[in-house]
Amino acid sequence: MSDAVALTRSLLxxxxxxxxxxxxxxxxxxxxxxxxxxxxxxxxxxEDARTSVIARSGGVDSKPPLCLTGHLDVVPLxxxxxxKNPFSGEADGDRLYGRGSSDMxxxxxxxxxxxxxxxxxxxxxxxxxxxxTAAEEGGCIGSQxxxxxxxxxxxxxxxxxxxxxxxxxxxHKGSLKFYARFRGVSAHASMPDLGVNAIYKAARAVAKLEAxxxxxxxxxxxxxxxxxxxxxxxxxxxxxxxxxxxVGVDVRTVPGMDHAALRGKxxxxxxxxxxxxVFSDMNAVWTEPGQDxxxxxxxxxxxxLGVKPEPRAQTYNTDAGNLLKVYQGAPxxxxxxxxxxxxxxxxxxxxxxxxxxxxxxxxxLIRDWCGI
Numbered sequence: 001m002s003d004a005v006a007l008t009r010s011l012l013x014x015x016x017x018x019x020x021x022x023x024x025x026x027x028x029x030x031x032x033x034x035x036x037x038x039x040x041x042x043x044x045x046x047e048d049a050r051t052s053v054i055a056r057s058g059g060v061d062s063k064p065p066l067c068l069t070g071h072l073d074v075v076p077l078x079x080x081x082x083x084k085n086p087f088s089g090e091a092d093g094d095r096l097y098g099r100g101s102s103d104m105x106x107x108x109x110x111x112x113x114x115x116x117x118x119x120x121x122x123x124x125x126x127x128x129x130x131x132x133t134a135a136e137e138g139g140c141i142g143s144q145x146x147x148x149x150x151x152x153x154x155x156x157x158x159x160x161x162x163x164x165x166x167x168x169x170x171x172h173k174g175s176l177k178f179y180a181r182f183r184g185v186s187a188h189a190s191m192p193d194l195g196v197n198a199i200y201k202a203a204r205a206v207a208k209l210e211a212x213x214x215x216x217x218x219x220x221x222x223x224x225x226x227x228x229x230x231x232x233x234x235x236x237x238x239x240x241x242x243x244x245x246x247v248g249v250d251v252r253t254v255p256g257m258d259h260a261a262l263r264g265k266x267x268x269x270x271x272x273x274x275x276x277x278v279f280s281d282m283n284a285v286w287t288e289p290g291q292d293x294x295x296x297x298x299x300x301x302x303x304x305l306g307v308k309p310e311p312r313a314q315t316y317n318t319d320a321g322n323l324l325k326v327y328q329g330a331p332x333x334x335x336x337x338x339x340x341x342x343x344x345x346x347x348x349x350x351x352x353x354x355x356x357x358x359x360x361x362x363x364x365l366i367r368d369w370c371g372i
Contacts, residue, residue, distance in 0.1 A: 004355045005096060007109040009089030012098035018073035020049075023134040023142075026072050027051035030112060030132060037119040039130070046145035050134040054151065057119060058127020058370065064156035065127040066369040067327065068111045068362065069143075069319055070336070071136030074100035080346040095349040102338030106350040107161030107358065108132065110337055114362035118372060125370035129155055133319050139177060139280040143319035147326050155327040157293050159365060160318045163338025163350075166358050168301045168309050170294055172334055173222055174253035174284035175317040176262065179246050180205055181275040182234075186243040195241030199234040202245035205270050206232065209249065212269065219254040222284070222313045226252045252315065255286040282321025286313070287331040293369075297333050300364045304357060314340065335361070 014026035024045070031041045031053045039055040046052075052072075059065060077086055077099060084090045084097040091097070096106070115128060122128060131152065134142035146152050182202045187195025206229050218224045227249065234245025253259065259281055267276055287294055289311040298309040320332050337358035342348045366372075 004109050004113050004359045005352045007113060008096060008101065008106045008350070008355055011105040011109055012089040012100060013087055015087055016073045017076050017099065018135060018137045021073050021135055022049050023072040024049040024051040027053045027132065027134070030108070031055065033112060034115065034130065037116045039115070039119065044146060044151055046134070046142060050142065052134045052142045052146060053130070053132040054146070055130040056127065056153070058122030058125045060124065060126055063126040064154045065129045066366060067129050067131055067155035067158045067323065067330070068115070068161065069131040069133070069158060069323060070104050070108045070111060070161040071133045071142070071319060072108070073135055073137050074103065074105070075137050075344050078346050083347055091352065094351050094353055096352050096355070097347060097349045099348055101342070101348050101350040102163045103343035103348070104162050104336055104338055106338050106355045107163070107336035110355055110358040111161050111362055113359045114366060117363050118366050118370070121372045122370060125372055126156065127370065128366055129153060131319070131323065136319050140282065140317070140319050140322050143322035147322045150326070152323065152326045155330055157369065158320055158323060158327060158330050158332040159362070160320050160332065160334045161336035162314070162316065162318050162334050163336050163340045163343055164314065164334055165339055166301065166305060166335065166337055166354055166361060167312065168297050169312045169314050169334040170289050171222065171255070171284065171286035171332070172314040172316060172318055172320070173225070174257065174259070174321060175280050175282045176251040176253060176259055176278065177249065177280035178276050178278040179248050180270055181246040181277065182244070182273060184241065184243040184245070187241040189239040189241060192241050195243070197241050198245040199242045201273055202232065202234060202247050205274060206247055208269055216257070221311050222254045225254050225257065252317070253284050255284045257284065259283060282317060285318070285320045285324065285332050287333065291331050293331045294333065296368055297335070297365065300368060301335065301361055304361050316343070
C-alpha cells in the first residue's frame with residue numbers, strides 16, 4: 001500500500017455504495033493504517049455500520065491544524081451495464097476504473113499517503129486532522145452528525161479531496177434539499193369527486209417550481225443558483241384517488257443567499273398545503289482568492305500543474321458546508337485527483353498519474369502549513 005494507485009485499488013474493493021453505505025470495514029482499514037503511522041484515531045457512527053473516522057497528529061496552541069477531508073461512500077452503479085468490474089480497480093492505460101475512483105477514493109488514498117509521509121515530523125507543529133466521513137452522498141449526513149455532536153475539534157484551513165483534476169477551487173455551491181409533501185382524501189377512482197387528489201396538488205407545485213425565479217444576479221465565479229425536481233411519488237393504485245404525494249427538490253445556492261429566507265419564499269410559493277421537510281441545508285462555500293493561504297495553495301499547485309491557477313468553483317456540494325459550521329472562517333479549497341466529469345458515471349475512472357501527483361501536492365501543502 002505504499003503506492004497511491006495500489007491503495008486506491010484496495011479502497012475500491014470495499015463496496016460502500018450508498019444506500020446502504022456500510023462504510024465500517026473501509027473506515028477501520030484506513031483508521032488502522034493511520035494508527036500505525038502514529039495518528040490518534042477515533043470512530044464515530046451515526047447509525048449501525050455508518051462509520052466516520054477522525055485522525056489527528058501534532059498540534060500546538062498558537063495555530064490550529066490543517067484539515068484534510070473526504071468521504072468513504074460512493075453512489076450506486078446506475079442502470080447501464082459496466083464494461084469493467086466496478087469493485088476491482090481494473091487499469092487500462094493511465095485509467096484506473098471503479099465506482100468511486102474519481103469520487104473520491106483516489107483522493108482518500110492520496111491524502112492518506114501524504115499524511116504517512118509527514119507523520120513522524122508533525123510533533124510540535126500545528127499538525128493535521130483527517131476527517132473521513134460516511135454518508136456524504138445524498139445529503140452529507142455523516143459530516144452533519146460530526147458537526148452537530150461537536151466531535152471535530154478545531155482546524156485553521158480545509159482541503160476537500162473531491163474531484164477537481166488537481167486544480168484548486170475556492171468554493172462550491174450550497175445545497176438545500178427538501179421533500180414537499182401533499183395530503184389528499186382517498187376515494188374510489190370511479191368516484192373522484194368524493195376524494196381529494198394529492199397528485200394534482202403535487203403536479204401544480206412542480207409547475208410553480210419550474211417557473212421559480214431566484215431574483216438575484218449570477219455570481220462572478222459560480223454563476224446562477226439552480227433548482228431541480230428529482231423525485232415525484234404518490235398513490236397506491238391506479239383505481240384509487242391518491243391521498244398522499246411528494247416531490248423531492250434539490251436547490252444549489254451561491255454565496256450571499258439566505259437559506260432561511262429562501263425556505264420562506266418557497267413555502268409561500270407552494271402554499272400551506274405543502275409540508276416542506278428539509279433534509280440537507282448547507283450554505284455555499286467561498287474563500288476570497290486573495291486570502292493569504294489560498295495564494296500559497298495556488299503557488300504550490302501551480303508549480304505541480306505547470307499553470308497559474310485562476311479562481312474557480314464547483315457546482316457540486318461537499319462536506320465542507322457542515323465542517324465550516326464548526327471550523328468557522330477557515331479558508332477552504334476543493335482539490336483532488338479525480339475527474340469531475342467522471343463522478344457518478346458508468347465506467348468511472350481516474351488518471352493514475354493524477355493520483356500520484358496529488359500525493360505530492362497534499363504533502364507540500366501539509367509541509368507548508370506546518371513549517372516542516
